[in-house]
Amino acid sequence: MEKYVEHFTTGNVNDHKDASRLWIKDVNPVVEVVVNKLSNAFVSSGVRAEFEGFVAAVKKETSKNFAHLVSKAEEILQRLTWGKAYEKDTFLKPDFTALDLIAYGVSGVAVGINIPNYNDIRQNEGFKNVSLSNSLSAQPKQRINFISEEDENLIFEYNERAFEVQIGLHEDMAVERCSRLQKNANGSFNFDQENTVDILTGEKITSWYQPGETWAGLFGQACCSYEECKAEAVGFVLCGDDDILKIFGYEGVLAENIIHSNWLSSILK
Template structure:
């Protein structure tokens, strides 16, 4: 696989190396990985529909043009009577589209538009009858700068999570989400579509499942009577293919627990049940060190403007045993580093971790993996899942570093004119090392450190309600906490992921000057790259990434969560 992005003056392509670890798999493991990868790619069309109305048809157009010339772009030029410049413009647009899985940038959510004119685009319709038909539908969307970004629906913005002719206001979306919450319908695998039928306002809540059905009831939205109709069967055609590939993969699963995880995936995608998906996550956490790792489901909430509806990525990867051994040592030492965090300073309770940490640190799975198929708008270097806090506290969680993604990303980076010439050489040598260590800390301690203070419906709590913890910022007892069923994403909505990523990155930056931590990863004051040099470049890289994050900013859309995190830290 290759990781491509267009840069000023040309294009930069980095290979995602996988062959070495893949060749160590047995024939059965390779077949398992193959069918799991098919499931991931099958699910890509869900993501396209979550991005925009036109994204899936543009995807089909790109595939059709490729197939019409069997990948021989010179032949496409001849068949369509276009010159090299027009072909280059088409391929640049296709590369950006495929790299972001949609016609909006995955970071910043700003629209990708084609440099081709309407006339030039329609020339490519000569490739086939199908390409002509698709172009009729998508050319306006490919060349128009509007809707300019992915936000709450408006004349200038759109969101695939809120499709349809009726424009939903933010307040309507919030109220509908609260109504669903009161009925224990979780939002992750839903979209909302507004219409007017026989003079009445109808809100269709589309649930991702292969099964089809609906239930409706009257309620009040914005003070007016409206109908909410919960409609099962969103993405039904796609999820049937995903489930078929998962079922085939199950025939080659290495363990009964792997098969049980896939069975839960299939049942969840069939029935829309997120309770069944939660059960899959509990089993997934307990599946220790699988040779072939996977992540499926409606899990990433970065692109929903409300921050509660989730993208459905598919990741299939092969474990790297040597790098995983380093992470195991880090996990073993993790409780010691938790005691060094500022909210635990001087604490004697909870084994020195203080009242804001869990009573016990359940050693999570932490592995280094190489992506074989990674179908997502954002290709992360590290992942910490699941996002369900109750499961994290009672069962645990997993951390993974996607090693081949990280290497390709770092090798393709250039600080350009952002740093002094005297720092360029050092940053070049240290950048990958900084990203490796800081991402490891970010995922293991950043996302897992601390707990949500919560009271349940029966009055129970995970803290002493008669003697609440002292807020380290005010010196007084805390006065608020989470209610049963609430999570940080439902409370803080679209701000939640930015704050969470900022917290995780700052935990990493805070601990990067701890000698014991640096030594664990092989950096001391006597090595080729010293711990001091690594620390200097950690802060230099924070500054560089803070400035670079501005490329994803617009007035309408304040930027993707990780970009906002980087700029917030720079400030």
């Protein structure tokens, strides 16, 4: 941990990356300590000179559910519409934990994070997913406009439990899961160019990333927003699967209420 913090205090981006590499290797800690540069996903300028730091205690029982979800991830991913050709060759299994925040130094408190915020490290080396459970429960309940009293009461009762399912699917099944179809500098491709089908047209793939091009470089500040939309959509689709809900202990009418609450609260965001 001392080495991790030391790397982050130098102000050098390569040292920051080395700190992130140390951090992702610290799997299943009892107390999680994070220093991390903020994502610019929700900043209109695309630039944000801010770091976050927090100390949190692991919620062991909820984390067991997330670990169970991670263990089934490769099977669950096959249900998604983009197909194996769009998946990474190697499944990078994340450390996924639920945390209760003890202290958080940041301008706006998140409820779930996929970190570190270096795309090349997440793409090629690994990452962690964390759910900041008590940041949601700490928010005051406010009257929700434009829905019935019955639906409002349902959200108030089930929203935290529905959120755990949604954030689990959002972070584990979607974020950083798709491979970038790219042409290499030597003229070869990192995918089967002849047999990979465009999921929108049903025809053969006709475009790809050229050598040196990146997701962030081509899409700019919109890339993070696209990634978040994809991840939310995956959560909406998979949260209705019985076996996934059972991982979290939800069956029957309770499961139906969890699904209803998740979809309804997401529409109202």
